Amino acid sequence: MLELFLSAFITLFVVIDPPGCAPIYAGLTKGASPAQSRSMAIRACVIAGIILVGFALFGEGLLGALHIELDSFRIAGGLMLFLIALDMVFEKRTERREQRAEKVAATPEVEDVSVFPMAMPMLAGPGAIASVMLLTSRVQGLENTLVVLGALGAVLVLTLAALIAASPLMKLFGARVEAVITRLLGVLLAALAAQYVIDGLRASFGL
Secondary structure, eight states: OHHHHHHHHHHHHHHHOHHHHHHHHHHHTTTSOHHHHHHHHHHHHHHHHHHHHHHHHHHHHHHHHTTOOHHHHHHHHHHHHHHHHHHHHTTHHHHHHHHHHHHHHTOTTOOOOIIIIIIIIIISOHHHHHHHHHHHHTOOSHHHHHHHHHHHHHHHHHHHHHHHTHHHHHHHHHHHHHHHHHHHHHHHHHHHHHHHHHHHHHHHHTO
8 A cells, every 4th residue: 555655656746746836836926915826826736636536537437438448548658758757857848837837927817827827737737647547547446546546635735835835945945956856856757657668568468
């Protein structure tokens, strides 16, 4: 149980990337009051949680309806996560997030950033959706599924804390520390993605 929780927690933490989302959120809510910023952070994490739990519980049924085998999804999901990992190591992911944030900030009528871009696609993006579906597809039984969902909840709580503390943390650590953390998480995610692909190929070819 503990091993499953740690595996799910690390995977989801790396993919959702609270340290990478925090500075973007701080930039998006620069003009908001502390109460508004806190309210948007809570809303973003709750909406992202609903989206991810929905895919965790019903994603396998959706794949079945589309006649997609889980092993194929493991391979595709692993490749997609590997591309995200490369982006993290070479800082392309951060650049794209910043560009998306600039577009939102440049639109005066957009005030509430909790749904877009924070909840989706920053928190509940394609990588997070693929990860939570892969994790739940690898386990059997209600208890194990609840462990994965518990890990997701823990990551979202940490993400909420990171978003709320984003502005003071950015002043404390600065951009350089954040870049180092993002690159280290990217290397870890690359290894996890490779394992997903290996598991999918083994199961597909009976190796």
